[in-house]
Amino acid sequence: MSEPMCLKRLIDVRWPRGVICSACGSSNIGNIETRKPYQCKECRHQFTPISGTICHGAHLD
Ligand SMILES: [Zn+2]
Numbered sequence: 001m002s003e004p005m006c007l008k009r010l011i012d013v014r015w016p017r018g019v020i021c022s023a024c025g026s027s028n029i030g031n032i033e034t035r036k037p038y039q040c041k042e043c044r045h046q047f048t049p050i051s052g053t054i055c056h057g058a059h060l061d
């Protein structure tokens with residue numbers, strides 16, 4: 001499994017209805033790109049769907 005697919009799966013599991021801010025719950029999230037932190041447009045909280053390099057060497061299938 002490629003890392004982008006792994007990341008997408010993690011996002012789907014964590015936010016099945018789309019990415020929301022972990023601080024305020026807003027779905028108005030900018031900068032949703034692989035390998036970059038997300039930033040909430042409401043409160044400017046930054047967060048990432050993964051911590052560290054959980055995808056590396058992991059078998060998630
Ligand atoms: Zn927020």
